[in-house]
Amino acid sequence: MNIFVLMKRTFDTEEKIVIQDGKIQEDGAEFIINPYDEYAIEEAIQVRDQHGGKVTVISIGNEEAEKQLRTALAMGADEAVLINTEDDLDELDHSGAAYILAEYLKDKEPDLILAGNVAIDGGSGQTGPRVADLLGINYVTTITKLEIDGNNVKVVRDVEGDSEIIETSLPLLVTAQQGLNEPRYPSLPGIMKAKKKPLEELELDDLDIDEDDVETKIETVEVFLPPQKSAGRILEGELKDQVKELVNLLHTEAKVI
Amino acid sequence: MNFELTKEQLMIQEMVRDFAEKEIKPYAREHDENSTFPIETFKKMGELGLLGIPFPEEYGGSGGDTISYAIAVEEIGKACGGTGLSYAAAISLGASPIYYFGTEEQKQKWLVPMAKGETLGSFGLTEPNAGSDAGGTQTKAELVGDEYIINGEKQWITNAGYARQVIVTAVTGKREDGKKIITSLIVPTDAPGVKIRCDYDKMGVRASNTCEIVLENVRVPKENVLGDPKRGFSQFLQTLDGGRISIAALSVGIAQAAYEKALKYAKERYQFGQPISKFQAIQFKLADMAMEIELARNMVYKAAWLKDNNKPFGKEAAMAKLFASEMGFRVCNQAIQIHGGYGYMKEYDVERHLRDIKLMEIGEGTSEVQRLVISRLIGC
Numbered sequence: 050m051n052i053f054v055l056m057k058r059t060f061d062t063e064e065k066i067v068i069q070d071g072k073i074q075e076d077g078a079e080f081i082i083n084p085y086d087e088y089a090i091e092e093a094i095q096v097r098d099q100h101g102g103k104v105t106v107i108s109i110g111n112e113e114a115e116k117q118l119r120t121a122l123a124m125g126a127d128e129a130v131l132i133n134t135e136d137d138l139d140e141l142d143h144s145g146a147a148y149i150l151a152e153y154l155k156d157k158e159p160d161l162i163l164a165g166n167v168a169i170d171g172g173s174g175q176t177g178p179r180v181a182d183l184l185g186i187n188y189v190t191t192i193t194k195l196e197i198d199g200n201n202v203k204v205v206r207d208v209e210g211d212s213e214i215i216e217t218s219l220p221l222l223v224t225a226q227q228g229l230n231e232p233r234y235p236s237l238p239g240i241m242k243a244k245k246k247p248l249e250e251l252e253l254d255d256l257d258i259d260e261d262d263v264e265t266k267i268e269t270v271e272v273f274l275p276p277q278k279s280a281g282r283i284l285e286g287e288l289k290d291q292v293k294e295l296v297n298l299l300h301t302e303a304k305v306i
Numbered sequence: 307m308n309f310e311l312t313k314e315q316l317m318i319q320e321m322v323r324d325f326a327e328k329e330i331k332p333y334a335r336e337h338d339e340n341s342t343f344p345i346e347t348f349k350k351m352g353e354l355g356l357l358g359i360p361f362p363e364e365y366g367g368s369g370g371d372t373i374s375y376a377i378a379v380e381e382i383g384k385a386c387g388g389t390g391l392s393y394a395a396a397i398s399l400g401a402s403p404i405y406y407f408g409t410e411e412q413k414q415k416w417l418v419p420m421a422k423g424e425t426l427g428s429f430g431l432t433e434p435n436a437g438s439d440a441g442g443t444q445t446k447a448e449l450v451g452d453e454y455i456i457n458g459e460k461q462w463i464t465n466a467g468y469a470r471q472v473i474v475t476a477v478t479g480k481r482e483d484g485k486k487i488i489t490s491l492i493v494p495t496d497a498p499g500v501k502i503r504c505d506y507d508k509m510g511v512r513a514s515n516t517c518e519i520v521l522e523n524v525r526v527p528k529e530n531v532l533g534d535p536k537r538g539f540s541q542f543l544q545t546l547d548g549g550r551i552s553i554a555a556l557s558v559g560i561a562q563a564a565y566e567k568a569l570k571y572a573k574e575r576y577q578f579g580q581p582i583s584k585f586q587a588i589q590f591k592l593a594d595m596a597m598e599i600e601l602a603r604n605m606v607y608k609a610a611w612l613k614d615n616n617k618p619f620g621k622e623a624a625m626a627k628l629f630a631s632e633m634g635f636r637v638c639n640q641a642i643q644i645h646g647g648y649g650y651m652k653e654y655d656v657e658r659h660l661r662d663i664k665l666m667e668i669g670e671g672t673s674e675v676q677r678l679v680i681s682r683l684i685g686c
Contacts, residue, residue: 123317234324235317238355241363244313
């Protein structure tokens, strides 16, 4: 089975975000594999181990993403592809990313493509479905279980806490939700082997993509941090008066009722 | 000159940090309180290849370097000092001597399962009257036919209760100058006459398994001699050189844990209307802690790098161990001080770090012995 995983390198969720001149500062920040993409990688490896085939992990970014790709190889993926856009693009949105990925994948005859349900930085959740749409294949998002039998696929999908069971067929793109599996730690032998596994680096030219094809359709108006939580207030006096004041404040100050 | 870790080293650091955070740290307090050895954790570490980092693939290892190994010790020790000590001892003392001095057959039989994480091994050097002073060794081994018959007593032996075999040092004769000839022997722990008791009530590193071994007419075949039968003494000195790097790395890990807790606490604890991290008295403590940890870590990496590049590293390993353990004690002590009364409570874990770090100034050669080693190597 020809399996592909779409992987994004993102901020570590435990990092403190600093905004300077309307941009998020990346200096000194820790970067990780997008956690939802980790589920996708783990699932891809499990599917391969069960059904045979090859797992290729793809990422768009700069050469810094090599570390995350090598980690995916250390977990057990067979090959990695880095589409390096550093010299060509200043910014890239999900429609552009999906276009690049689809252009890469269109002649690779993928049977199964896995992606994270969302990236924890941008959080659009669109790249996966857009890739499927461009390739003209089925897709199911936020899956928590995947069973493949020949060409038939049974998927359990998380729908806001409930489960939906969907039957579909390959080729298929799925996006991984928390609960799909428990991603493994890359083992020491895995880490040592990862450096010998193939990691192909491509640029937009290699895919015959013009910069205009991937122009962003999104305009960033403003970047700001959520307001700091202010200190709470403790009302005083008779209980009756406190209730009155509370209702009053909810009306006039908090304006929630 | 390049201070950057390689991609593999960074990946190992990330993986072990992640593993230790989820699989070791949550149980550290419990293992400390009950003085229980986390054997399940060791099985998991074995499956991940952590017990074979510095050994080549042909012997079941991962083919990593000493720096990677030091990184792993630091991260595991940061989560739990006792687990870190047992981990470091399993590799540096249990497995390394067989890798460095063993015959091919001994390596296949004893090292491969250890490197794969299937078994643990111990190193039995210390006795009631001998530790750094090897001349006090009283355990005797007598060659009778094709077998050595061993009699004696070992103490404070790490991991012995879970070990498949113990490398035991024993007196096998006298040199012409009257000094004892020390031989290292591989003793299977299930050999008749081997009694292992693990009921020490320790101050710290309580998750680490520590045992007393009594050897009573224990017979091992002479093929179980490890390395040169006349050079057991210099072999264990070499073994300890490598072990010191790991004790230094462990000290850095424990200190880092205490420092991070102190920094976090200082930023959260309000007194006189502001976080105590705004007071210079506390700031300077934290600055000193950060500085000392960084310096110690650099020295650990340097000693490990020298070893990886086949250069002499004995002096640097002793320096790293001495400085890291003493700075670790200072850091853990100040971490309690910053926490004030809360730091004296078990709930905040910093008191455990202080109890754990104290061993680093004692085990695998006391600070005094490190100074002795260094002074000899600088030509005193």
